[in-house]
Amino acid sequence: MPRIKMVADKADVPAEQHDEYDAIVEVLHGVRGPFSVLMHSPGLAQKVMEAGAQVRLGSTLTQTERELAVIAVAREKDAGYEWAAHVRAGRAAGLREEAIEAVRHRADVSELTPDERDIVKFVRQLLQTNRVEQELFDALRDRHSVRWLVELAATVGQYQYISAINNTFDVQAAADADQLPV
Numbered sequence: 001m002p003r004i005k006m007v008a009d010k011a012d013v014p015a016e017q018h019d020e021y022d023a024i025v026e027v028l029h030g031v032r033g034p035f036s037v038l039m040h041s042p043g044l045a046q047k048v049m050e051a052g053a054q055v056r057l058g059s060t061l062t063q064t065e066r067e068l069a070v071i072a073v074a075r076e077k078d079a080g081y082e083w084a085a086h087v088r089a090g091r092a093a094g095l096r097e098e099a100i101e102a103v104r105h106r107a108d109v110s111e112l113t114p115d116e117r118d119i120v121k122f123v124r125q126l127l128q129t130n131r132v133e134q135e136l137f138d139a140l141r142d143r144h145s146v147r148w149l150v151e152l153a154a155t156v157g158q159y160q161y162i163s164a165i166n167n168t169f170d171v172q173a174a175a176d177a178d179q180l181p182v
Contacts, residue, residue, distance in 0.1 A: 003170050006036035013039055020046045027053055033081055034165040048161070055158045059151040060144075063093040065119060068103070069152060070159045071095075072123035075103050075180065079163035083180045084173030104181065115143070123156055 007013055008031070010021045021039065023046050024031050031039060038045035059066060067090030074083035087100060099116045102109050109117045118140055125132050141149050165171070173179065 001170065002037075002172070003168075004037065004040070006171075007031055007039035008036060017042050024049050033085070033171055034162050037165050037169045037171060052158055052162075055151070055155050059155065060148045061151055061155065064090065064095045065115065065152075066155055067093055067095050068099055068116060068119050069123055069155045071100065072103050072120050073127065073156055073159040074163060075106065076123060076127040077160060077163035077167065078180060079159075079166055080173045080180050081166045081171045082159060082163055084177035087178045118143075119152070122152060126153070126156055127160065 005012075007021075010018055013021055017039065020043065021031060024035050024039075027049055028035065031045075035045050035049065038048055056066065061069070067086050070086040071083060071090060073079070074086060087095075090100065091097075096113075096116070099109075099112055099120070101107070102112060102116075103120060109120045112120070118136060121136055122132055122140060125136065137149070140152070
């Protein structure tokens, strides 16, 4: 149960926030999850949505690369709402079950494809040690590009931020959604 009243309808915000509410709906097709919390701070939801849209729509990461990075962040942060939403999106984009299960169970990733393995290792290193080892950094940069690496780091940052909002306010995935183990 969320810790605060979630913004679920345009009538839940003052008239001066209606444009912001409409902007969120236009891009995300609804105000839900973390945006139901962020709407409590005028202007914040729209800025977060704009940054998220850039990470999702303006990135050189493929959808499967991005979704793998997001579920890896969700697992590291024990963020069930993001896990459920992005496991579903990842599966729809063709993310392999082996990668999903390795992330879900914090398992060894050495048997995954090189990109799957390195994306998960990147997220784990960054969120567990606040750094990425030079060898991994170089391998990803050489395999992709500096831009791709910047966008991977930005994706991790964006979803770490979203996970913090969801976890602070106890935003939960639907009961019938794919759940993280406790």
